Amino acid sequence: MIIVYESKTGFTKKYADMLAEKTKLKAYRVKELPESVKDEEIIFLGWLKAGKIQGLGKARKYNVKAVCASGTARTAEPDEETVIARNKVKGIPFFYLRGGCLPLKELKGMDKILMSMFLKILKSRKEKDERINEAISNIVNGFDGVREENLEPVLKWLDKNK
Ligand SMILES: Cc1cc2nc3c(=O)[nH]c(=O)nc-3n(C[C@H](O)[C@H](O)[C@H](O)COP(=O)(O)O)c2cc1C
Known part of the structure; x- marks a missing residue:
């Protein structure tokens, strides 16, 4: 398993880095994914822009096993079901992570x-x-809602699946 992410202003990257540190998995920006790891299982993290998880389109070509989306609200906006439907991640473990904004x-x-x-x-x-x-x-x-404890459900999932 590897961590793949897309982050524009750094909040999602903070979560990717935290996950990498806690799990010892390697983290790559989706645009910089080396050829050698492209067949590995992936936990993907991307930021939400108008309800779309950025970078997921690119990551989809690979073996994505779970998806995390970061946004500024307390819970996924407009709501988790809509985000799952709009991004076609039904059936894939999905985690919302509160990020932040400049x-x-x-x-x-x-x-x-x-x-x-x-x-x-x-x-x-x-x-x-x-x-x-x-x-x-x-x-x-501006606001920074990145907290280690927000990763707990993701870590639990990784514990069983990595
Ligand atoms: C143009 C724009 C659109 C956004 N749309 C959403 C959205 O639909 N839902 C949401 O929860 N957050 C939305 N956000 C907030 C970002 O997803 C949030 O700030 C995220 O944590 C930024 O991640 P990054 O620092 O890794 O780029 C939007 C931010 C911008 C700049």
Whole structure:
């Protein structure tokens, strides 16, 4: 088993590195997967962009046994079932990991445009509950939700399957 990941701003990479350290499995960015390990079983980690797990398309060509997705919300957005369906990972063990985000002003290009649009939608909601206010603050100020304990279900799965 090897760890393969895709990370743009580093939060998913932190989880991949933590997993590698705890399990002694090797971790590779999906774009840098060496030819020599392409037949190995893979646990894949990718960040969520508009509900799509980034990098999974590329990793799919290989032997993916479990998938982790990182996003900023407390739980998968819009919800775990939708993420599983949208990414066609039904039947594959799936784990949501709370990642983080850079402050909006540090984002660039299309990501900044998409996040600004998302922020506008959130701000325009008439009734803002605690989750919405938290999401607004996280987008504007940035947020790091990476915690070792979030990996516990993944480690349990790896213990039985690696
Ligand atoms: C353009 C954009 C779209 C995003 N869409 C989602 C999403 O649909 N669901 C979610 O939970 N998080 C979403 N996020 C948050 C990222 O998935 C989260 O910040 C992730 O932990 C970043 O991982 P990385 O640092 O490894 O790139 C989005 C972030 C950006 C910039």
